[in-house]
Amino acid sequence: MSDEVDFTEYVTQELPGGTVEERSNGVRPAQPLITQSSTLSSIPEDGVIEPLIERTIAPNSYRAPLDAKSRYSRSSSVSGEIQLENCDLCSADAMTGFYCMYTNDEMLFWPPRDVCESDEELYRKILNRDVIGNKDFMIHEIQHVCRMNFPYRMGVICETLEEHGISLSSDQVTGQMSETPLHVALIYNSTEVASVLMKFGKTELIIRRYQTSQCEGTTALHKAITKRNLELLEEMLSYLEPDEKNAFLHQQAKGEYFRGKVSQAGLPLTLAAVVGDTAIFDELIQQGSQVDAVDDATGNNIIHSLVHFSLHQPDESLKMLQHIFQSTLVQQWWLKRRGMSGMRLTCSEYRHLKICLLKLTNYDGFTPLALSTYLRSPEVCQFLMNVDDVYKFPQWRIGPTSVNYYDIAEIDSSMSNYTKPTVMDLFIYSSDTDHLEFCKIPLIKELMERKWQAYRKLFSAFFFFHLAVMITLTVNCEMKISFKSIIPTSNTTEKVVMRQLVQPQAESWPYLNPIDIMILVLSSLYLVVDVFHSFRLIWTFYRRWFHLVRHRKWASFKMFIASPAIWQMDIFRVMLFGFSVSYVTSIALRILGHHSAEIAMAASLIFGWVFLLCFTRALKSIGVFAVMLQRMLLGDLIHFLIVFGVIIIAFTSAFRILFFKIHDNFIVPDQVTDLPMTIFNFLRLTIGLEEMDIFEQAAHPVMVKVIFMSFVLLANILLLNMLIAAMSDTYAEVTHQKYDLWLKIRTKSICLIEQHLPTFMRPSFGVIHRKREDDQGEIVDLWLLPVEEYAGQKTTARDFR
Incomplete structure (x- = not known):
């Protein structure tokens, strides 16, 4: 073919930049070997190249992972042109810098394939000649190979970098957002390339963190967890010494980008729980992760983070919560922490384990139970209320009927003398139509009826x-x-x-x-x-x-x-x-x-x-109307008055000005003697109690009529009808939820009376006082509410939707 490129001839050509040292001093080298628009001499006769590169997308866009079915082939219309077929452009994790972006004329130093044994020496010469010594070209080539998962090609690059004394964890090969080659390989789930990088980079490359504010603290471990790549996770941990591994397992990601995407799951174990991968979660515990570790910024433990995540995936969060409390690895971790390794987990120790995870308060003063109420997650709230030996204490069961004691110290604030946020506080004192789904929780419903x-x-x-x-x-x-x-x-x-x-x-x-x-x-x-x-x-x-x-x-x-x-x-x-x-x-x-x-x-x-x-x-029949009146007065009417106030001031001031003549003695009608009187008369006009017949007395009668008609159309017709429509929507909303709303506002009235009464004057509603020892050995109060339950009345997560 006449337009083929001879690689051997290109390698022997004299470059303008001369030696590697000259190019590293700022002398721009020759253009790279080929671009995407060039033809390749190494294309097989069948027109297909294995493995393949992705097609060009819009400038300043991040690469997408390559679909396994994507192939480069010769175009049927243009001889020798490369074309991508069946490309699946899924969104990738945008955690790389400028060098992971596409441009319309992307520079390629080698055909879009891996190197074979016969090509290795030629590719090494190209690296020494065009890539090594120029940071832009070097980072571009490394990240391109990481994205495309070319392990043999990456091996040649790593050997070449070693020959020139360049470390894979140095700033010379990191991108604009401080991402290392290993980070890029993990982002695109390039398992083989990541293995090669860890083999050459060792500990320094594995523990290298992002330094930018958006991704600060993020490590390769976080990337492996988000990609659910258990194989790479085990491999990278095998390169670390015990002390290094412990620090690596508890490295917290503090970057704004990372934390915003995974609901404040900064610790690797918390991230594994949020991702929902039980295999990775168990592996991290086996490797030494602490289940009770907390976030430095918020004080959240793993349960708090799952409560946050339940806002997006409640079913996945519930599955992971069940796995945490049933996992034998978590139980073994607890025994090891208590110095009881090898012993059998007793009921008492199992209770202390659950108390340790569920009774911890974060920096906002919220336990996981209170946080689930604050964030409006009734599914998780009900699940936590039913955790045995923490909030629920089964007593006896006969057929479908059972009697359970529930500790309501974190549910009813009157039991804790209002010293901490509780479920009832956060539920009752929210907006009237908020948290109504909590009325479906059997324990909350029973407590409201008892009160x-x-x-x-x-x-x-x-x-x-x-x-x-x-x-x-x-x-x-x-x-x-x-x-x-x-x-x-x-x-x-x-x-x-x-x-x-x-x-x-x-x-x-x-x-x-x-x-x-x-x-x-x-x-x-x-x-x-x-x-x-x-x-x-x-x-x-x-x-x-x-x-x-x-x-x-x-x-x-x-x-x-x-x-x-x-x-x-x-x-x-x-x-x-x-x-x-x-x-x-x-x-x-x-x-x-x-x-x-x-x-x-x-x-x-x-x-x-x-x-x-x-x-x-x-009263069930009248109480809802009282709430409607309150919602309409404090919501719809206030919004209407703000808009109406601006409109009426604008039109009354303009209306009054048109009744005056500056140079003549002019008698002003009584309706417009001053601005307050004019506003008052316009208000009367709006509700139909006033008539205006003073237009001919104005200095500008025609303009006065125009302004008057504009006000009537805007205020009487448009704004008043908008107010009626808003009130109709409020009525429909309240009517749709009237039973749950009635239960809530009735309990709210009772709680307000209860709070103003001294403790000795509050009537009892069946609460039993007990004391017990917590996981720290301290004696705490239990306020137990006996509840009779039936198996057929069980509420599921689907009932809240």
């Missing part, structure tokens, strides 16, 4: 008591208003007598009667109890905040602030607090003789009566 049965009498008594207070307060205010508004008769004698009798009553208004004093004491009691509860929460918050600051966990501190269980703001509590403050304020203003006392009294009446609606949340 209602224990507190319903107190709840009802509180309702009737507050109703009586509000009726008394309203009648008392009405009587005072009636005394001041008596109209005398036409009889002069009666007029004098009535004024003599009524006037002292009217003058006694600034002073207090017994009803005022009674309600003042009651409001003050409300206020004192609420303030005391608030200070208790603040003190709890301060203690945990001090703990976080002492350990300098600022990221955890931010997450702690975001926890809904800290602030516990509810309309129930807001209304009661507003009633107490406004009534005490009105009494104080009356004593001082201030004219604003009536305003505070009016506010107390509104807060007090609306507070009664909070009690309707205990």
